[in-house]
Amino acid sequence: MTNIETDMTHVDQEEAARARRDQILKIAKWTLPSLVMVLTLLGWHLYVTLWEVPHYILPGPLLVLEKLINDWDLLWAATLTTGRLTLLALVFAILGGGMLAVAFTQSKWIEMSFFPYAVILQVTPVVAIAPLLQIYLDSPFVAALLCAWIVAFFPILSNTTVGLKSTDRNLEDLFTIYGASRWQRLRYLAAPSALPYFLSGLKIAGGLALIGAVVAEFVIGRAGTGLGLASTLLEASYRFNFGRLYAALILISLMGVTIFAVMSLISHLALFRWHESALKKDG
Amino acid sequence: MEKTFHGGVIALRNMNLTVNEGDFISLLGPSGCGKSTALKLVTGLMQPTSGRIDWASDNGSGNLGVVFQEPTLMPWAQVMDNVYLPFRIRGVPFAEVRDEVLEVLRLVGLEKFQRAFPRELSGGMKMRVSIARALVTKPRLILMDEPFAALDEITRFKLNNDLLSLREKIGCTVIFVTHSVFESVFLSDRVVVMAARPGRVIEELTVDAPYPRSEEFRTSVEYARYCRLASTALHRATGEAA
Numbered sequence: 001m002t003n004i005e006t007d008m009t010h011v012d013q014e015e016a017a018r019a020r021r022d023q024i025l026k027i028a029k030w031t032l033p034s035l036v037m038v039l040t041l042l043g044w045h046l047y048v049t050l051w052e053v054p055h056y057i058l059p060g061p062l063l064v065l066e067k068l069i070n071d072w073d074l075l076w077a078a079t080l081t082t083g084r085l086t087l088l089a090l091v092f093a094i095l096g097g098g099m100l101a102v103a104f105t106q107s108k109w110i111e112m113s114f115f116p117y118a119v120i121l122q123v124t125p126v127v128a129i130a131p132l133l134q135i136y137l138d139s140p141f142v143a144a145l146l147c148a149w150i151v152a153f154f155p156i157l158s159n160t161t162v163g164l165k166s167t168d169r170n171l172e173d174l175f176t177i178y179g180a181s182r183w184q185r186l187r188y189l190a191a192p193s194a195l196p197y198f199l200s201g202l203k204i205a206g207g208l209a210l211i212g213a214v215v216a217e218f219v220i221g222r223a224g225t226g227l228g229l230a231s232t233l234l235e236a237s238y239r240f241n242f243g244r245l246y247a248a249l250i251l252i253s254l255m256g257v258t259i260f261a262v263m264s265l266i267s268h269l270a271l272f273r274w275h276e277s278a279l280k281k282d283g
Numbered sequence: 284m285e286k287t288f289h290g291g292v293i294a295l296r297n298m299n300l301t302v303n304e305g306d307f308i309s310l311l312g313p314s315g316c317g318k319s320t321a322l323k324l325v326t327g328l329m330q331p332t333s334g335r336i337d338w339a340s341d342n343g344s345g346n347l348g349v350v351f352q353e354p355t356l357m358p359w360a361q362v363m364d365n366v367y368l369p370f371r372i373r374g375v376p377f378a379e380v381r382d383e384v385l386e387v388l389r390l391v392g393l394e395k396f397q398r399a400f401p402r403e404l405s406g407g408m409k410m411r412v413s414i415a416r417a418l419v420t421k422p423r424l425i426l427m428d429e430p431f432a433a434l435d436e437i438t439r440f441k442l443n444n445d446l447l448s449l450r451e452k453i454g455c456t457v458i459f460v461t462h463s464v465f466e467s468v469f470l471s472d473r474v475v476v477m478a479a480r481p482g483r484v485i486e487e488l489t490v491d492a493p494y495p496r497s498e499e500f501r502t503s504v505e506y507a508r509y510c511r512l513a514s515t516a517l518h519r520a521t522g523e524a525a
Contacts, residue, residue, distance in 0.1 A: 168355060170351045170353055170355040171355055171357065173326075173328055173349075173351075174349060174351075174355060174368075175372065176327075176328060177326050177327070177328065177347060177349055178368070178369050178372040178373070179372065179373075180372045184371075184372055188357075188368075188371065188372075189357070192357065192359040192360075195359070273400055274358050274359045274360075274400045274401070274402060275358070275359075276402065
């Protein structure tokens with residue numbers, strides 16, 4: 001009896017230690033990056049003040065914060081502009097990539113004919129295509145949108161195509177036996193099978209749409225979209241307004257983080273009930 | 284119901300099999316003997332190179348139930364929706380067949396899990412869902428392709444018993460592919476022993492034991508005798524192939 005009891009307490013201690021360790025890890029996950037952030041800002045501030053670095057070479061964090069607050073109206077308008085371009089490109093990437101993927105899987109001929117060109121479009125750097133778009137398209141906005149779209153649509157196309165093809169063979173047979181139509185097969189079998197693939201493509205595409213939008217703003221300029229974050233950044237650099245440049249940079253990067261977080265949330269909500277990737281370790 | 288077919292040359296040679304209404308037939312044989320090919324011919328997934336399948340009733344081939352070796356469930360759909368699938372493909376609204384779906388889930392003992400997702404179920408439970416899906420349209424013929432091969436023996440025995448009692452209630456015809464002698468003898472009233480290369484029937488063994496069969500049958504002398512007969516035939520099948 002005593003032996004068993006000691007064993008029990010021993011296990012309990014071990015469990016308690018494990019729980020404590022988990023708790024610490026959970027806290028560290030948030031505190032450590034925050035600490036790194038604070039230390040970096042502090043180091044940055046000290047470097048700028050102690051060495052008297054001129055603000056047109058490296059603005060201190062306080063100056064950036066000041067610009068962020070004082071120029072907020074301008075920066076927020078620029079954020080909305082870039083955000084709109086990014087989201088629009090992403091929406092078209094989802095539509096275009098998704099529909100093209102369906103077309104590819106429905107017909108081998110279409111896939112054979114067009115897939116190589118989708119790859120070529122993808123591997124050609126968009127910076128090299130953008131000036132051409134600007135020349136050939138009357139509307140600079142459409143040129144900018146197309147530019148961002150080209151970058152964003154490929155991961156959705158290729159992931160969704162793979163997903164649509166990776167259906168369970170036995171389920172395919174079952175659908176055949178029950179006499180399912182092409183549409184039913186797509187709707188009830190291929191589409192749900194492709195969903196996890198599509199969503200991981202979406203995560204990549206979200207980030208790429210932002211990159212495409214930034215490139216478009218750089219190359220096509222404010223004529224295309226109005227004053228976006230990237231054009232603001234470029235203009236600030238011409239004027240040696242480095243405080244504003246850093247403020248715009250921070251906003252671009254926050255936008256990227258936000259897009260990624262939203263895409264991850266969408267993916268989690270769509271998959272957590274059934275997909276293995278969303279399975280908790282101890283579930 | 285009656286059917287006769289002479290199958291494709293390599294996978295299956297001169298296979299002649301008559302299945303009567305209410306039969307429980309096992310196709311027993313080594314890998315590559317064409318058991319699964321035979322099933323695929325019956326389902327229409329494959330066409331015979333020569334020969335044909337005759338159905339006694341007109342709609343015979345239209346109403347089949349199929350169970351594969353894997354549970355083959357849609358992981359994104361709840362148990363209920365998985366079972367509803369055959370009706371969904373036929374365009375029957377869920378409200379109309381709700382009772383049938385729940386009834387068949389009750390028969391396989393999973394009515395409490397109708398809202399569960401496949402990943403939340405054990406291997407045996409998934410297989411029950413798969414069987415429920417095959418039964419839900421009340422097919423006259425059910426084809427099972429080594430459905431319990433991937434399960435542990437305890438679960439398999441349990442499902443063997445459950446399958447027999449299900450059949451008592453529903454009264455359907457079953458063609459069951461297996462490479463387990465014990466399973467084939469326990470379940471069926473006819474064991475068709477097949478050999479490989481080329482796939483062909485080498486013996487038909489009638490298991491003349493009344494249903495319902497219980498755990499007692501599993502340990503009876505009679506059962507052992509049939510197992511020995513089937514086993515000998517199977518040895519002959521593998522011996523010929525080697």
